[in-house]
Amino acid sequence: TIDDCKLIEIDQIGDRRGHISVVENNREVPFEVKRVYYLYDVPSGEERGGHAHKELQQLIVAVSGSFDIVVDDGTKKETFSLNRPNKGLYFPAGLWREINNFSSGAICLVLASHTYDENDYIRGYQDFISYKQR
Ligand code: TYD
Numbered sequence: 001t002i003d004d005c006k007l008i009e010i011d012q013i014g015d016r017r018g019h020i021s022v023v024e025n026n027r028e029v030p031f032e033v034k035r036v037y038y039l040y041d042v043p044s045g046e047e048r049g050g051h052a053h054k055e056l057q058q059l060i061v062a063v064s065g066s067f068d069i070v071v072d073d074g075t076k077k078e079t080f081s082l083n084r085p086n087k088g089l090y091f092p093a094g095l096w097r098e099i100n101n102f103s104s105g106a107i108c109l110v111l112a113s114h115t116y117d118e119n120d121y122i123r124g125y126q127d128f129i130s131y132k133q134r
Contacts, residue, residue: 001073005095007080008059008088021086023111029059029090031113038063039099039108048108049099052122052131057113058091060099065106072096074132082108096128 010021010028025032039048049069060069066083073095080089081101091097099108114120122128 002071002076002078002095004092005071005078005080006090008090010061010086010088012086019086023059023061023088028088029057029111031057033111033113035112035115037110037112039110040106042067042102042106042108044102044104046102047098047100048102049097050123052096052128053093054120054122054131055093055114056117056120057093059088059111060091061085061088061109061111063107063109065103066101067099067103067106067108068101070098070100072098074129094132096122096125 008028010023013020013022023029023033042048060082062082063085066081069080069082069089071078071080071091082089122131
């Protein structure tokens with residue numbers, strides 16, 4: 001459910017010269033990272049996401065700029081705003097998500113528990129609802 005979705009504060013190491021934030025397997029994220037990808041050049045007003053995953057877990061970070069993630073577990077919805085590089089959203093499997101409200105220059109970094117597999121996607125909202133009721 002949505003309650004398994006958690007905002008994670010990632011430590012900031014640094015001083016006036018700037019900051020470093022670190023994500024390590026099974027520490028800041030409760031899984032082994034097998035893939036990293038990032039969304040960028042998203043035109044203002046565009047929406048991404050619009051799917052669910054059967055197995056994939058993710059940590060989503062706004063490494064630059066900001067955006068909102070609307071999470072939907074089939075029963076209720078919650079919006080998480082990501083706007084700092086030291087804040088991540090842990091995203092378990094089995095939730096529908098939409099990502100919108102991208103600021104200009106936003107970069108959405110995703111750390112994922114599996115390599116790319118189209119069969120892990122649920123791309124239709126009605127399919128998602130049936131999947132949750134199975
Ligand atoms: P998709 O996950 O649907 O994007 P979003 O949820 O951000 O809107 O992926 C968009 C396209 O990119 C789709 O054709 C699949 C491809 N893709 C890969 O080939 N490998 C990947 O690791 C990812 C995330 C996407």
